[in-house]
Amino acid sequence: MAGDPEDGMLSWDESVFRDEHVFEIDYVPETFRHRESQLESLKYALRPAARGSRPLNTVVRGPPGTGKTTSVQKLFSELRAQTDVRTVRVNCQVDSTRYAVFSRIFEGIFDYEPPSSGISFKKLFGQIADRLVEDDEVLAVALDDVNYLFYENEASDALYSLLRAHEAHAGAKVGVICVSSDLSLSVIEELDSRVQSVFRPEEVFFPKYDVDEVVDILRERAKRGFHDGVLGATELDRVAELTAESGDLRVGIDLLRRAGLNAEMRASRTISVEDVEEAYEKSKYVHLSRSLRGLSESETALVEVLAEHDGEQAGSVYEAFHERTDLGYTRYSEIVNKLDQLGLVETEYAEVEGRGRSRSISLAYDPEPVLERIEG
Template sequence: MAEDGMLSWDESIFRDEHVFEIDYLPETFRHRDEQLEGLQYALRPAVRGSRPLNAMVRGPPGTGKTTAIQKLFGELDGRRGVRTVRVNCQVDSTRYAVFSRIFEQLFEYEPPASGVSFKSLFKQITDHLTDEDEILTVCLDDVNYLFYEGEASETLYSLLRAHETHAGAKIGVLLVSSDLDLDVIAELDGRVQSVFRPEEVFFPAYDEDAIVDILGERVARGFRDDVLALPVLDRVAALTAETGDLRVGIDLLRRAGLNAERRASDAVESEDVETAYETARHVHLSRRVRGLSDPERTLLTTIADHDGERAGTVYEAFHDETGLGYTRYSELVNKLDSVGLIDADYTTVEGRGRSRELSLSYDADAIRDRL
């Protein structure tokens, strides 16, 4: 580094910028021993050739749920006769899409885009498992999206009952949900409830000491020495604790580092953190918006233009834009409400009874920027 504290063109304050990316899998995984033990208990039978126990993994966003499963799946994948598949249900939010992803992971090529029935897809998967004598553990990550689309019970029913229709097929299921308002068991069909008795594993929000510890390790691996002083790290940890989402802190460190480089400075200062926080605190907003379909994006834009107005008024504007009917509109409103992008609250309107008011859960400009 230059002696005057300024970077030259070919210098960087990052040792390894990938450490600050959301999909980075840390070598050490701290403050989650109890949760890892719970998941290992559920998965251990697979190593002995038996069907693993089913598990329900819950906790707020950014509390290490996905990382824990990726860690354990990584350890299991090397074992003979054990297969693991993680499905991102924000992307694959129908039963057919889930099983297409399982097919792709097992056979290492995608099923044909059309012309293959679910029954055929399902049979090829179960035949493969029995022919190869393999035990499959499926993680339905962000399973709350299957519930929002009304696809959860059918998907789970097919997975949990596979051994009844295809003798010898051994499949265990891990459900991961960040929606603490969603009572997963209560929302399932009775026929699924009768066979789904999961182990419960809860991931609480990290406290501030844990956040300092975890982010401190990222700083040591990701930045060069003496780039980020302890008081600056404490400020990042405090802002992260406010949101309860570790991903906000990781993203904040990266953006603060980029801000320091933009100033050609060889150290991250508090001003770099404060400037970066406006963007980093919306890390889950960006993620939620990315997963929206075109009609959902159009509706979100319409609500941004009519923030706080009644559902009927918003519908008229949405219908003019898309031509979609009220039933579909109502389904889309419920979806946006479920994923936390809007609040759809009932209010009493004089002379008109109860009506829903639609308002954004985030600043309108922040949403428009991400749309």
Template sequence: MADDPEEGMLSWDESVFREEHVFEIDYVPETFKHRESQTQSLQYALRPAVRGSRPLNVMARGPPGTGKTTSVQKLFDELSAQTDVRTVRVNCQVDSTRYAIFSRIFEGIFDYEPPSSGISFKKLFRQITDKLVEEDEVLVVALDDVNYLFYEGEASDTLYSLLRAHEAHSGAKIGVIVVSSDLNLDVIEELDTRVQSVFRPEDVYFPVYDRQEIVDILGERVKRGFHEGVIGPDVLERVAELTAESGDLRVGIDLLRRAGLNAEMRASRTVSLQDVEDAYEKSKFVHLSHSLHALSENEVALVRVIAEHDGEQAGEVYDVFHEETDLGYTRYSEIINKVDQLGIIDATYTNVDGRGRSRSLSLRYDPEAVLARLDD
């Protein structure tokens, strides 16, 4: 493709993108700006691992889309390339039980999955620690989106097993990084006292990027991802403005990609402000989509019922939910608490005439937007 954006329209085999994968959410950029102090704090905590000792534990926290996962992943890539330190990052949205997490750790150490059945947690745990001692390796585990372990009641048992590994098997050296995007969750306070006594993490906070930082970061993506001249300064500024309003860098990254696709639909070599405005109608729901895609089948069923019965009392919603899933009220209440903590719904107590206090369930998003993303 010619770099002159004014030279005619796109032909069918041309693209405004130089490297479209640059705009995927899990892309790790070569140049990572405005997180130098956080990176230094992580390096400080993990420095003992490079010397063969157990590293300091870390709690990395901050709003969604503030660079927590990228910081950890870049550091893990460096450690794996330059040292004998073993690193395993676990996505707790996907693996939200202690057994599932240790299965992922097993896979990271042995390079194959453990048997799908017939192996107890105790045996799985022993094989992991045996391997670490045998190879004289230090393991660093990142529990990404650890808040999901709390929603499922699995956090204390998981962390207890990791933090006490050296007591269960002398010579096992494991460090833990917990990454949380839920600022309403007090990680330490919500842990069992048996875990609190041994979990004294370094606290690394990731604030929301300011407007100029967003321009810098998205500007780097534009240079790598688009051909020259596709994104003008006014378009980049508008994307940065919308991103700053959301507080989530992922919105801006997704917005650039969708705006580029909109330009291609018009066979245009440049992205217009209107392409951005049209794309924002979908990109502004990036966090919602991210949360919905991590839900189980029954959790999705509840969100769908609430979307269709927005603002109704919990008991009325339960009748519909029970008819669809056959689940009891206890599990129903647990799922309500989880999707409330995720910020998908509001579950507020109100007084109902003749019935005392009841929870009113309503979505924090437009019901049509939620239903559309459930059907994606």
């Protein structure tokens, strides 16, 4: 490096970050680019709520990391600021039963959690609906990652209760936005006919960002999050390439943060391509980490068993799982199906001589990063 070698070095109280929060997954940017038509469609569905009527029900679909949650959060924030509409976003990866969904709605309306035991669903539901009627308020509920409700066979019951609220409690006005990242799931077709008859949603699709859009979004995020001169054009292009490869904008945002931390580890004022490449080794597993965080104890146990018995016959995998959890084959099969839907495992049927069709199961990732993230 030309000149004083200390020129490019950070002192103890310096950082490459102007605002590190900009790189967190739940950050809602002030300027939200390349989703104008989707935002307009969602506004159209929510506009009746601002006039005191029930909003239109909506299904929002698209691959992970395409701006679905951010769009809903942005519009919910605007609704709360400008109207009396109640908005509640439920993370169905965490709250994946009907009771858990309504507990989160209760908390959103009353500003405290319901008792953890001793209150029936009917009473919980009744208190929510009564408050809405009493205050003459409209409720807009976003079921984010609604696919998790389907994996647990809870979607139809949860939606039925929300959509029929006005029948059980005259004057209750509730609209639902279902957000799904599972493109193989047909939200409407998978619902019971009793729900399909009243749901009839608007549909809004979020496609993957193209490379130019990724560069634009990441440049804006870097401008807000880093000090001037920290991220050069070459480094930004490399981040964008890796993000486009993964198809998930969240990988790119996490990659920027980790690359910044790598630069700080070197006490450098600028991010290098090497910082980016090194960061990608962890950032590329953003989807894996997120999926693993939402698993139950028995689901995590099966992932561990698969990691430890990688490439072995399905029979020996089940035996090891049963030994560890004492659960039977029916529950094992249900968990395999859920992990398959989440993209954590790959399953295929093959003819086995003397045994007919047999299902083989393997992890969709190398065992090492999976076990690292479970143990970490």
